[in-house]
Amino acid sequence: MSTRFASDSGLTRRMLVTMFLLGLLYVVFVGVLISLGVGAITVLVIAGGVLLVQYFLSDRIALFAMHGREVSPEQAPELHGMIDRLCALADMPKPRVAIADSDMPNAFATGRDQKHSVVCVTTGLLRRLEPEELEGVLAHELSHVAHRDVAVMTIASFLGILAGLMTRVALYSGFGRSRDNNQGGLPIGLIIILVSALVYAVSFVLTRALSRYRELAADRAGALLTQRPSALASALTKVTGEMARIPTRDLREAEPFNAFYFTPALAKGSGGLAAIFATHPPLSRRLEQLAKISGELGRG
């Protein structure tokens, strides 16, 4: 296991920007294709193709973005030992294990199914958490694998993109007909961009909501697997406390993107709007659920 704790506070920003760019890429790419007069079916096939690539390479893409490297049981015996045992308890095949050299305490699981999954933790997480808390985090990530969250979220985002695509196709053909009677209105291109942005924003909000729900589901399953909800709660509190310092600067750095797309939502960074765009439920909601599970376990 590496002991180099390279500070990497740009992680959140990088991932957020990646997501923005991915979404934007679809919208712009598809929009341009339609503007160029390519048939809707062709566009659909291409959009589906790109998503398939993302689906099948999700483990490699995520590892690459996080600078994660796979570790063998000899390199990280403790980590492997924990995952071995959790997998045996949950009766699931063991995922590959990776460590990312980053001081930000974080972990993720990716891969389209249980056979191609990777669980990755950062060195910052390994350094900060007690073994029991780390185990809670790993159980949470393994639950993501068991729930096939990559497949679910890929399909969910595809539906959003599909909806946006359909709207644009309808809009474009509809507007094409009425254009002759309506000189002096807004340019078609602008309307297409406005509507596509709106549809994309809506699907973005929806997939984020889905993501929050699945985080809660993974918390619950993870807590039940380790039988220690309080350890997971403690890990969450610790990690959130550490993270709270970092995103303030990152969001400011990411402001060009906010200004472009989500200024009112993220620049303020508090209140109801920020909650709608969050991929994870608020800490209080997650702790509440874990406390409930802990209470249920205590009653027997």
Place this chain on the structure above:
Amino acid sequence: MGWLDALLGRTKAVQPNLDALFALPSAAVTLQAATGFAPTGVGAVCYRAAEGGAFATLESDVRELLGDRVESLRDSYGYSWLVVRRSPDDLGDLVTELHAVNSTLESAGFGPSLLCSLVAFADTSGNHLGVVYLYKRGTFYPFAPAGGQRRNNSLELQTRAALAGELRIEDDLGRWFPVWGAPGL
């Protein structure tokens, strides 16, 4: 887990399969003939203790029920072990006792918390071999520590070949996890 459960993010706790342990005594005879490894009379059950008072009460009840027949300890991964020691000559007795421990734990509601069971073997030159039973899979696998954090893979594969006809051996080698520091090894 089915697709619907995955889609809805629901996980069901997996119940253990306890009866397969009874195939061990006859398998041990085959193992000794093929590799020279004989039972040491030590067996252990590994489970995960839940937090909270309810589980602690259950645990002390179970220990009381089993009395001096078991020795309990905690490993570095936070799992609990109940160790049973019997005469090396009578593996049947040891397996019956392990089964009694298992069913006591299971009837107390520990079923999903059971991780594995282990029966220790040794040869005359002091090498150790554990036959590990995975409750959730209903399968066995050999584990041979070779000093430090290394394991003797060739001995493990040799054992698999010897036991293949007697026990259900775990097919997925990725699930043959090392139980470092397990009692009796």
